[in-house]
Amino acid sequence: MQNLKMVICYDGTRYSGWQKQGNTANTIQGKIEYLISEITGETVSVNGSGRTDAGVHAMGQVANVQLKSSMEPLELRNRLNALLPEDIAVKEIGEVPLRFHARLSAVGKVYQYRLYVGETKPVFERKQVTVLDNVSSLNVEAMRDGARRLCGIHDFTSFCGNPSFKKSAVRNVTQIEILEEGDELVFRFTGDGFLQNMVRIITGTLIEVGRGALTPEELSLILAAKDRKKAGPMAPAQGLMLMCVRYK
Amino acid sequence: MQNLKMVICYDGTRYSGWQKQGNTANTIQGKIEYLISEITGETVSVNGSGRTDAGVHAMGQVANVQLKSSMEPLELRNRLNALLPEDIAVKEIGEVPLRFHARLSAVGKVYQYRLYVGETKPVFERKQVTVLDNVSSLNVEAMRDGARRLCGIHDFTSFCGNPSFKKSAVRNVTQIEILEEGDELVFRFTGDGFLQNMVRIITGTLIEVGRGALTPEELSLILAAKDRKKAGPMAPAQGLMLMCVRYK
Structure with missing residues (x-):
């Protein structure tokens, strides 16, 4: 099991905010969670540091995700960035201790x-x-x-x-x-x-x-x-x- | 007759460049010329300092226009900005000598x-x-x-x-x-x-x-x-x- 911390940048104009809301709303958390699941084949939860409202942007939102896969973090970042829309980017990624939680540790x-x-x-x-x-x-x-x-x-x-x-x-x-x-x-x-x-x-x-x-x-x-x-x-x-x- | 110099800012992403091309293409010159004619009721020519290619941006394109109307320059600028799309703005406007030409005087x-x-x-x-x-x-x-x-x-x-x-x-x-x-x-x-x-x-x-x-x-x-x-x-x-x- 590895725990990855990501720094995420997004232009929130087109989105209903960070937080996933079922499967219909267009959210940043939803997009990233879906793509990590697609890439790794695992069902994952992406924990953000907190919600941002619909239309709000982030230069440095932080999220973490726990993965069973042993995929290299940089490889995951690059595959995510290739698949994410042009208004969302994972700027940094790195392994952190398992107890790190983007919201609770902030x-x-x-x-x-x-x-x-x-x-x-x-x-x-x-x-x-x-x-x-x-x-x-x-x-x-x-x-x-x-x-x-x-x-x-x-x-x-x-x-x-x-x-x-x-x-x-x-x-x-x-x-x-x-x-x-x-x-x-x-x-x-x-x-x-x-x-x-x-x-x-x-x-x-x-x-x-x-x-x-x-x-x-x-x-x-x-x-x-x-x-x-x-x-x-x-x-x-x-x-x-x-x-x-x-x-x- | 007054000769007005304008400093124009545009995000060229959506446009077929500065230069007017008949009545069909979406150009910055075309938009501005059309709106000045609508506002003043005069048929005008807007002279740019030069063309910019399709998709190229400007922070400080310069153009001039000769008007018979005695409209205050700042009033014209504000009316133009209210009517122009969000990706074009006239940042500055002011009267210049009649011999000033945005391209020839550059x-x-x-x-x-x-x-x-x-x-x-x-x-x-x-x-x-x-x-x-x-x-x-x-x-x-x-x-x-x-x-x-x-x-x-x-x-x-x-x-x-x-x-x-x-x-x-x-x-x-x-x-x-x-x-x-x-x-x-x-x-x-x-x-x-x-x-x-x-x-x-x-x-x-x-x-x-x-x-x-x-x-x-x-x-x-x-x-x-x-x-x-x-x-x-x-x-x-x-x-x-x-x-x-x-x-x-």
């Missing part, structure tokens, strides 16, 4: 959200950048002030998109950077983990701060309320990218 | 060619990067040596894709840089102008040098032969991008 994640704030429209990056009205004169300093108030260990129930979520909503967000890069505002989120839709809801709420519809101080009240209705709207999926997953 | 151009040389495959950049077999261990120093031999004022007939081209094929190529950027080899061409397919044929020939099928010294002989058959194959369109056009 200790941190980095997400990036790209918002177009230029005067015209994005062309080459158009599938990875969100275009919204009324974002040409955001107050970036107020957004940074608001972002600082969300960093640290908090109950993020107000920023969770799953109303029936029953487990602990406490997460440690270690950093939210907001960078002005050419025609884009780039948000970088680092933390030990993120709830469903949490990065998109925080981004949508920070945009409301940038527009002046919320004050930075109100973010502390929104956190304390533990009520999704107090936070801002969820930003669209296409600007979001899972950059990397960290392990000990 | 004094230089910069092109970039992106070749994927990584171990797996490109995902987000897949429409702007060329993937070829046998490019994982190119001799980049030999390619740079070969590229230096092509710089300067030469007759580039051997690198011209139009066999019935009758005008002077003398061009001044001032620089060919070859940069190793992550999983890509990026070629940057600067010159006073380029013949049809010239950048793609030079790139294809330099790749042959990198593979060891040609020596750098042979590039001087190929130039001197003035014979297209002596040069290497034409590299695919999708890796090529017109970066900018220079004016006095």
